[in-house]
Amino acid sequence: WISNGTCVHYDLRGFADRAAELLPGIRVTLGTRPGAADLWVPVDMTADWTEAQALRGDTHTLCNFTADANETLPQGEDVHLCVEVNSSTGYQSLRCAEPFQADFTAPVVHSALQHGEDSGAPEDRQKWRTALPLTYDTELTFEDLSTPLRYELAVLNRSGVMREYAVVEDLSDLLVTDLQMEAGEVYWTAMRVTNAAGLSAVVESPGVLVDPAPPAEFTVTDGNDPTRDVDAQSSTSELWVQWGFTAQNENGTVPWGGGPPIAYWEVAVMLSPCLGQPVHGFVRIDVEDGGSNGTDSRGGLKRFTGLALQPQSTYFACVRAWTATGRVAQVASDGITPDLTPPRRGPLTVPRGVAVTSEVVELEVDWGPWQDPEAMIVGYLVGAGSQPGALDLFNSSALSNGSALLPPDVLSATLALQVGTVQDADAMSLVVTPGGGAPGAAAGDP
Structure with missing residues (x-):
């Protein structure tokens, strides 16, 4: 393979004819087939014996291989460098080097390099401080004329190159080890792919933060x-x-x-x-x-x-x-x-001497603390109803800022009942129900 800046060397010192003299016409050609000069005009052609002797007695170098200077030089096809020598007896000797190909284009990488151990799941942070696991978003593929020969990895940080390029032997196991990375710093890697013509392409991964900290409390x-x-x-x-x-x-x-x-x-x-x-x-x-x-x-x-x-x-x-x-x-x-058991019931009493006005009947209600060994008493629901256990006339939400439960340390309440509402009821009962795992209820006498 040849590319920009590549030189081709050829050696004419081995040509000789002991039985006849070599004619002055020595021709060096570059073509798509042996002996053809269809890519360049003859590279070298001697005009007399002195030039032929000078050409034959040394090695020579061609370095004028660039994409601009050689627009007709085909990429990816065999190119033949040949030397043609004629003798005085009419015989011709043609010697050609092994064919080579031209490649003036760097490799094109079709895979993204990313951090993590799982292909398709890139990670932007890791806990390790001595190793960088890498993978690809898809299978590693290239678009290139000359098959890539060398893969190299380097590790970089904000200050520059942390570890210089080193050859990667196994592309399926991209693990850079023996590093000394600092917690809280961002690192990334660069892969350099060099093809047979000496042209390179570099692929960089996104940064990964070294974060070994555990979850917060x-x-x-x-x-x-x-x-x-x-x-x-x-x-x-x-x-x-x-x-x-x-x-x-x-x-x-x-x-x-x-x-x-x-x-x-x-x-x-x-x-x-x-x-x-x-x-x-x-x-x-x-x-x-x-x-x-x-x-x-x-x-x-x-x-x-x-x-x-x-x-x-x-x-x-x-x-x-x-x-x-x-x-x-x-x-x-x-x-x-x-807990499927209700609280243990405590006493419920309505003291005599309730306050009565033309509109409101006020009842002073006391109850003893209830017990629940399995579950905590979280509050009491207190109310009055037209039937035992009902709360259709009054409940303690009016006493506790909208919450139906009174605090567990409150063991008494004043129930204000509208006179008309009480007169419409055939009987009235008082109910205390504590909260907890399972509610219980105790109804007072009418």
Whole structure:
């Protein structure tokens, strides 16, 4: 192969004829077939004996091979360099070199170099500080006349070349090792492809950030109430889990908790905190997944359905956070227990001496604290109704700023009933219902 700047050497010192004299006509040709001069005029042609002797007694070099100077020189086809010598007896000797081809075009690479170990899934950050794994977006292909002979890789950073070009022996295993990369720095690689004609093309990868940091600290809570962790529930077929980063600033939760971005989460339900065989195996949740799997840079939420949870058994949610560099952290919830038993009822009394006006009847209601060993009492729903257990006349949402439940430490309330409403009722009962794993109710006497 020849290309821009390539030189061709030929040696005429071996020509001789012991039985006859060599004629002055020595011709050096360059053509598409042996002996033809259709590409160039004869390269060398002697006019007399002295010139012939001078030409025959030395080596010679042709270096005028450029795409501009040789528009008729075909690329990718055989070119023949020949020497023709005639003797005085009429015989002719033709000697040709091995044919060569011209290539004035650098290789064209049809594959993108990218970081990562999985073809088709480029990575912009990694945890390793001593190695750079590489792959291609598609199978490595080239468009070139002369088959590529040499592949070389170099490693670069913002300051320039970190490691000079080195020959790659196995193109299917592009792993640069024995590096000393700094955390927080961006590195990229360059592949230089050189063809048989000596022309090169360079392909660079996108940058990759060396980020060995693990996920930031986060917490996991049971239930779907964003304000608290739930320890008991009434359902045996579903379970909610939520998680979030703990780092805070004046704007709320710090994105990703101040740590590296999370690529995806994994959530499972277990009988032990992140130990043993899961009741429901790990489910991958990509960041910003919608529906009941809502996630963002602050945390996430997952609802498990179709479960067969056993009452009075405690279940733990286990959440794994995976960074783009493959670092992982896992955190378990403190557990949640299905509780199908209602709270233990306490006393309910209506003191005598209720206040009555022309429009309102006020009832002072007291109740003793209820007990629930399996689940926490979260509040009391207090009301009055026209039938035992009904709340059609009054309920405690009017007493607690719109929330139906009174706080668990509140054990008395004043119910204001419209006179006309009470007169229309045949009988009236008072109800106290605590929240918790399963609600219970106690109706007072009419």
